[in-house]
Amino acid sequence: MRASPSIRGGQTSADRALAAFSVAGYAARRSQVLPEIDRGASRLSPYIRHSLVPLSRAWEHVADGPARDTRKFRDELLWQEYARHLYARVGVALHRNLRFAAPWAGEFEPQAWPHRMHCIDSVVSELETDGWLVNQTRMWLASQYTVRSGAGWHAGQEEFYRHLLDGSRAANLLGWQWTVGAGTGSAYGFARWQVEKRAPQLCRDCPLARACPIEQFPVGAAPVPVTDAPANLTHDPHLSDTQGPTDVVRRRAPRSVLLTVDSLGDADPALAAHPALPAAFVFDEPALARLRLSSKRLIFTVETLQDLARRREVVVYLGDPRVIVPDLDAAVTFAPVPSFARYAEGAAVLHPWPWLVPPHSGSVASFSAWRRASAGV
Known part of the structure; x- marks a missing residue:
């Protein structure tokens, strides 16, 4: 049995992590990967996921921060709340792609994360060792697994769920669906320029640096809309059940x-x-x-x-x-x-559950649609 070497459980650890977090610089540095000292991500997500730091408390913690950074951090909190609203409403339907017929089924395919690629190997190692990743590298792995390798996204997100300390069905399922185009109509494409921008040393040390398999931006067919998307995606006839x-x-x-x-x-x-x-x-x-x-x-x-x-x-x-x-x-x-x-x-x-934003009966088909229908957000 191995614990995460960098994130420990408990209310005491959560309080300490929140007190140490300053939102200043968050907007510019939240996606930085390497060097680790330059990362601006809060690392609060495991504590938020288990309500050791409720969303409302994290929201108030940054009230006095720089406007741009506070706004970006709060946008991320709202994304978490949106994921919870969506999962509360559609339930197990979230285990399938809600908007597009992107491949989702099948067993986990470890070869979809080629370890000869330094950017993949280092991130998978961090996932398995620490149980936490910055959002940027989560998108790298998810896109490499699905958009480039063509593997079914559901098995990939299950592997994430096994390891991530902040793993939740709501955010995890939504994040992988977003990668393959749900809610946007456009898949997230993983390419070398993103690694060069966020972690250039990974490319310098990579044995495939001169024959990079992600040199060019991936080009694929447009996602095919799903015809049997849940009816309650755009309207909730049972709001009291969703809200609790x-x-x-x-x-x-x-x-x-x-x-x-x-x-x-x-x-x-x-x-x-x-x-x-x-x-x-x-x-x-x-x-x-x-x-x-x-x-x-x-x-x-x-x-x-x-x-x-x-x-x-x-x-x-x-x-x-x-x-x-x-x-x-x-x-x-x-x-x-x-x-x-x-x-x-x-x-x-x-x-009752302490919602940051009360659920509504309007559309949750996308984050922007949910936000437009949410009062005061």
Whole structure:
């Protein structure tokens, strides 16, 4: 079992990372890859993904920053919120390409990431070792895997999901679909000039420098529109289901607080509302057997629970949540993911999800369409 050498789990680590982050220079340097000291990415995404740093807290943290940098950082937070809205609405349909008939099925094809290419080898190594990548290199790998190699995007995103500490179905599935053209109609093309701009030393040290397979920008056919895209992509007839409860739902007196991977932080509404109750967490054994997550992801969760245990009682279970949860009489915070159903069924008290932007019934077919329909964004 190996932990990420650079990002550790826990509310204490999250608070420290947020306090150390200055948004100044973010807009210009967020996509820088090498040298690492010049990277401007916040590295907050693992803590945001697990709500150790809620989106609203990250939003307020940069309120006094330079206008251009604050605006760009907040745009990225809104992209995360958009991904959550989309996944909450369309559910498992997000596992297929929503807008275009780009290839998505098939087994993972490791040869689609040729390790003779230094830009690919170094990034895959960072993915597998650290469990975190800057957004620029995520796009490199996704484009190389799909647009250039022609492999099905879903298996590639599964490999990302196994390793990334910030791996979420919402953002991960959306990001890979965006790479192959969903929402834009144009695939993201990976080419040498991008490496030369963001990490020129990778090209200098590459054995293929004089015969670079990505020398030219990839040219492909326009994506073919999907005819059976989900009907609720442009209008939500069940907004209350997408949003979840807007008030606390009390079914019986709780004896514990149940945490989920989507909400592990001290600011979890159920946890904050019941400070005297023990916290519980269920490692979903059937899901873990299916997903085969890397040890980095599991250790991040364990570290987070260990950190919480310094402040209150924590009880950890291993098994099927549908069997374990009903006996916990737990208060739990709604999570906008399809898998939350296995926790909601047996919950004693259900707390609302702390949305940064309230869901709406308008179009979520693209980020821009979602944003236009979102009040005050």
